[in-house]
Amino acid sequence: EAGVAQSPRYKIIEKRQSVAFWCNPISGHATLYWYQQILGQGPKLLIQFQNNGVVDDSQLPKDRFSAERLKGVDSTLKIQPAKLEDSAVYLCASSHYEQYFGPGTRLTVT
Template identity: 85%
Template sequence: EAGVAQSPRYKIIEKRQSVAFWCNPISGHATLYWYQQILGQGPKLLIQFQNNGVVDDSQLPKDRFSAERLKGVDSTLKIQPAKLEDSAVYLCASSVGTSNFGTNEKLFFGSGTQLSVL
């Protein structure tokens, strides 16, 4: 079974530039999550999709971050413009999503995109 695919693996940009990350979840998984993991901290949920609808984006800095999952499959997360404090690993995860919007389900994580903002 193919896992959650993310690209790129690494990205280095200067502040005020824009960047985009891509995620392809496990086939058939309805729920998709984007997490931000700052060095030394646990993952923080940015946005959760159920199919192509947003379930939770309460911690997404909407003035600079955006995400979409247009066909209910793969997803992109964009930052524009980037700030120094956005340096982190961006993790995508997916789950089957059949009950409770995935909150009682096992998450499958990709390897992440490590972003460095200089």
């Protein structure tokens, strides 16, 4: 079966610019997650969707980060405006009893 797809794989932007990431989960997986993984740290959950509803967004910096999953399938994560400390790998995962991770998007903010 196809895995979790993410794009782009790499992105370099200047601070205060905006950026968007896209994720396509495994077909049939109702739960989708976005994680932020800063270099040398474990993944930190930003937001969890169940179908198109938000289950947990307690660690999402809502003043600059937003995410949506309008049709309960694909999801986008947006940062506007970006800060230097947003440099990280953004991981998307979907689950059906266990999580499957995409390859991630490596964001560099200069």
